[in-house]
Amino acid sequence: MSEKEQFKLYESLRMGDENAFKSLYGLFFDRINFEVCRTVRCQEQAMEVVHDTFLALWQSREEVGEIRNMEAY
DSSP: OOHHHHHHHHHHHHTTOHHHHHHHHHHHHHHHHHHHHHHHOOHHHHHHHHHHHHHHHHHTTTTOOOOSOTTTO
16 A cells, blocks of 8 residues: 555544544554564453554544554554
8 A cells, every 4th residue: 555545544534434444454453463462472462452552543533643654653
């Protein structure tokens, strides 16, 4: 996915678009889960952390500044 397409998803997310959220979740869940699992060394805990992170992202979507790189965020 191009940077421009990702930017559109982030903008849609800020506007409350659930499909944009689902797309971002699908795009980044595995990579983020891998990194968290590597840190906490427990798959169940990693999944909880990642789900909580995405929940926090959704809940604060209107307050999120311009995201350029989801992995860094």
